[in-house]
Every structure is written in structure tokens, then in C-alpha cells.
Amino acid sequence: MCRSKGLRITGPRRIIISVISEMADYPDIVELHRRIQAVNRRISLSTVYRNLRQLVEAGMVIRHTFEHGRSRYELAGRLHHDHLVDHKTGKLIEFHSPELETLLDNLAAQHGYKVVGHRLQVYVEASTAADPQD
Amino acid sequence: MCRSKGLRITGPRRIIISVISEMADYPDIVELHRRIQAVNRRISLSTVYRNLRQLVEAGMVIRHTFEHGRSRYELAGRLHHDHLVDHKTGKLIEFHSPELETLLDNLAAQHGYKVVGHRLQVYVEASTAADPQD
DNA sequence: TTGCGTGCAAATCCTTTGCAGTCCA
């Protein structure tokens, strides 16, 4: 895959891609760097940034820009989905809603447009049983 | 309003709030600072940042974090809405969909959460009559 | 008078970049 993009297969790149392709969550750069350094202590943050940028351009990784702070990265090529974001813990919960997609299609159509993509983050908090208000 | 928040009514603050309450678009800090300095050249960027932060906390202004770069601010107190973004022209079309809100509430509830807010941008393109594919 | 508010500069945080040395093809 690297070769098809004209990228050389270097030691650092090999490790970075291996860590990335195993990620099942949405780590930020620092966390990724930590995981990568666990394999090879010498790999620098810049190299991780540079490689991640290339992988995003290559379509292998999706970069999410949530609220301010570090971006978080996701392995691409999975079913489209959006996220619930627990604003207290930062935890992400994936969901897929065909109903939502349909709704957006209709909304766009009402304005004479068609949807080509969307970004949605739903900020939530745990709704414990003890919730007087609603 | 300031008084009720325990904020003093200073010269700079008066100008900042007046400029803000007239904004009908989504300016970023630099643009706002420009408008504010058009009234009083001595008002600093930090002061604009500091006041904006307070106004956001006070709920008078909404801070949008689109893709990377400067945040953009919107006068609050209008009906909640989201945006269709024409990805070719950059044009923003506001829309409000109670149906969407309900859907999100339900989705969150299914996961044991309640919605405290959301960010949605729907990227669209003009759907001309001539559209063979779907 | 008190202490919030301000301007300025410096500091932070996240990300990118210049440079010189390294190493893959």
C-alpha cells in the first residue's frame, strides 16, 4: 500500500502503520506517540505527525477535530458512523443511524441540495436513574 | 445584563458588546477585533478574547470550532440551528429540524445518555435536475 | 479604597517546518 503511494517503507513508518492499523479507539497524537514509542523509543513526535498527515491524505486514517485541543484519529474504511461524546469523560460512543441519514437527505433536498458528507458530534452526559428534571 | 453577572461596565466592554450584538454573521476573533478597533483603536486582542470568553460563558455568544484555524463566533439567543455547507462555494444555509433533535435525543437515550448539545455540519452540493446517478 | 479590567508581552498548546544527518530503493 505504501509502495502504491510512492512511500518508502522505513523502520519508523512500519511501526507507525502497525500501531495505527491496530487502533480500535480514537487516540490523539500524544497517545499514539506513546504507543509507538513503546515499540521504538527513538521515534519522534514530528515523524508521527508527518506520517499521520500522509495516511490521512492516503485515506487510511480519518482526522477528527472535536472541540479545541488535540485532534483525534480513527482508522478509516469502516462503516460510516457518528459519535456521542461524553463531555465529562471524553469517551466516544459510535452509532449509525440510517434514519439520520435519510433525514439529512430530505433536509438537503428541501433546500435544493444533495448531501455529500457530514460531521456530527452529539455531546452527552450520563443520564442516571436519579434525574428529577427532564 | 452585565451587572447581573457581576461584570463591570467598562469602556472597552461597552464597545465589545455593542459590536457583538450587531453581528449577523460568523466572524472570527481577528475580524471582531478589527470591527472593535474601528470604534476604539486602543482595545487589545487579549481584551476581546477575555470578554468573548465571558460572553460565551454567559450564554450570549456561541463559539463555533469548525475545521482548524480560528474559532468563529455567533450571537446566541436565536433559534437553535445547524448548517448545510455548500462545499463548492463555502456558503452556509441555516436550518432547524425538531425531528433531528428528537432523533438525537432518542439515540442518546438508547445508550443511556442525554444530549447536552451537538455540532452538525452537512456538506452538500447543488442537486440540479440533471442527475443520472443516485 | 478595592479589586476587577486592561494592555502588553510572554507563555502555552498544538502543529508544522528548516536543517543536517540517515538510510531505503
Added chain:
DNA sequence: TGGACTGCAAAGGATTTGCACGCAA
């Protein structure tokens, strides 16, 4: 060998903060 890749440090852009002074209440 040549040019892509890397590590390091420094640069950049957005935002915040420390400090001393000024001003509203």
C-alpha cells in the same frame, strides 16, 4: 548514490496568562 525520511529544535498560529497600572463601584 539520490532523494525521501527522520530527529531535533525552532517557528507558527491560536489562545491564555502574569504583571503592573487604571478605573468602576
